[in-house]
Amino acid sequence: MSKKTNDIIVIGFALFAMFLGAGNLIFPPTLGHLSGKDWFFSLLGFLVTGVGMPVLGIISMGKCDGHLSNFTKNINQLFGTFFIIFVMLIIGPLFAIPRTAATTYEIAIRPNFGISSVLSSFIFFAITLFFVLTPNDVIDRVGKFLTPALIAVLGLLVIKGFVTPIGKPSDPSVDKIFLRGFKEGYQTMDALGSMILATIVISSISSKGYTDKKSLLRMTIWTGLIACIGLGLVYGGLVYVGATGSAVLPDNLSRTEIVVQSSELLWGRGGRIVLGLAIGLACLTTSIGLTATAGDYFSKRFKDDISYRATVIIICVVSFFLSNFGVDNIISIAGPILEVIYPVAIVLIVLNLFAEFIPNKYFFHGAVIGTLSISVLQGWVAAQDLINNLLIKLEAFPAMDQVGMSFNTTINVLKTLPFEGIGFPWLLPALGFSLLLGFGYIIMQKTEKAPSMKGDSQKKDE
Secondary structure (H helix, E strand, O other), X not given: OOHHHHHHHXXXXXXXXXXXXXXXXXXXXXXXXXXXXXXXXXXXXXXXXXXXXXXXXHHHHHHOOOOHHHHOOOOOHHHHHHHXXXXXXXXXXXXXXXXHHHHHHHHHHOOOOOOOHHHHHHHHHHHHHHHHHOOXXXXXXXXXXXXXXXXXXXXXXXXXXXXXXXXXXXXXXXXXXXXXXXXXXXXXXXXXXXXXXHXXXXXXXXXXXXXXXXXXXXXXXXXXXXXXXXXXXXXXXXXXXXXXXXXXXXXXXXXXXXXXHHHHHHHHHHHHHHHHHHHHHHHHHHHHHHHHHHHHHHHHHOOOOOOHHHHHHHHHHHHHHHHOOOHHHHHHHHHHHHHHHHHHHHHHHHHHHOHHHOOOOHHHHHHHHHHHHHHHHHHHHHOHHHHHHHHHHOOOHHHHHHHHHHHHHHHHHHHOOOOHHHOOOOHHHHHHHHHHHHHHHHHHHHHHHHHHHHHHHHHHHO
C-alpha cells in the first residue's frame, strides 16, 4: 500500500470517528421507528443533511485553506464573527455538550443505575472538567480504543438486526418521510461542526507533507468520501434496526428509549448494558473534545480577557444545568434555532465550493439574505409547540389565538414555495436574491464606468 493511500485511509477513518459522535446515534433508530417500511426514504433525507453536507463542509473548508475567517470572508467581518460564535455556542455549551451528558444518563445510567440525572450530570462534567484542565494524552488513548469498540458494538447490533430482525416494519407513523429525515439530520449539527473539524483534518493532512493547495484539496476530498461511506453504512443499519422494531415498540417512546429497548430486544440485557456503556464513554470523550475546543476558541476570541480555565468552567456549569432538561427537550429547543442557522451553513458551504466561479461577493450577500428571509420563518413555525406550551403555563390564553393565527399564516406562506416538501423552501429565494444583488452590482459597475469613458473620449477630442 502506498503512503498516500495509507494516509487517506487513516485520516478518513479519523474523520469518520469524529463525525460519528455518540450523541448522534439516537437519531437513526428513531427515524426508522417513525418511517417503518418507508425507512429508506427517511434515510436518504437524513444522509443529505447528516452526512453529505458535513463532508461537503470539510471539502469547502479545504478550499478556504482551513481558516474559519475565509469561510465567511465574502459576506463581511461582523457577520463572520457572529456566525462563528453562534455556531460555536450551538455545538458547545447550548446544545451539543449538554446533550452528551443527557444521552449518557438516559442510555447508560438510568437503565442500569438508580441515581438522579443531577448527580449523573455532575459526575459527567466533573470528569470532563478534570480532563480539559489536565494536559495529558489519556483521553486520546481512551478515544482511540473507544471508537473501534463502539463501531464493533454497533456492527454487532446492526448485523443481528439484519439476521434476526426484531419484527416486520410497520406503516409509517408520520407524513413527509424524506423531509422528516432531512430535518432530523439538522440535529446532528455536523454541517456546523465540519467547519471546526476541518481545521484539525486539514492540519493533519498538511503535517503529512501535502502542503500545496491542489494535493491538499484532493486529499481532503478522498478522506471525506471515506467518512461519508462509513457514516452512511452505520446510519443506514441503525435506521433499518429502528424500522424492524416499529411494529413491536410503542409509538410514544423517546429517542433514547428506542435505542435502549431495541438493543435489549436484539441482544438481551447484557447487550443493552454494553451498548449503553460504550455510548456513554464515547459521549464523555465527545464532551471533553467539544469543551476544550470551545474553551480554546472563546478564550482566544476575547484575547485572553477571560482565561481558558475560566472559560471551560463556565462551559461545564452552563452545560450541567442544560443537560438536566433531558435529551428530547434539548432537541426540541435546538430545533427552531437549527432551522434558522442550518440552511445558511448549507448555502455558505455550497458557495465556497464554487467560489472561484462567482464574480463578486454580492452573490454571497444575496444568497444569505434570501436564505435567512425564509429560514427565520421556518424557525418560527418549528417553535410553535414551545411557544404554545409556554403560553399555557403563563395562562396567556388570549395571546394563544393571535400567535396561532401567526403560525397558520406563516405555514401557508411556506407551503406556496417550491421544494417546501423536501426541506428546501429557501432555495429559490436564495438563488433569486443572489442573482439580483450579484448582477445588480455588475450592472451598476458598468453604468458607473460608461459616463467616465465618455468623458475621457470627449477630452481626447478637444
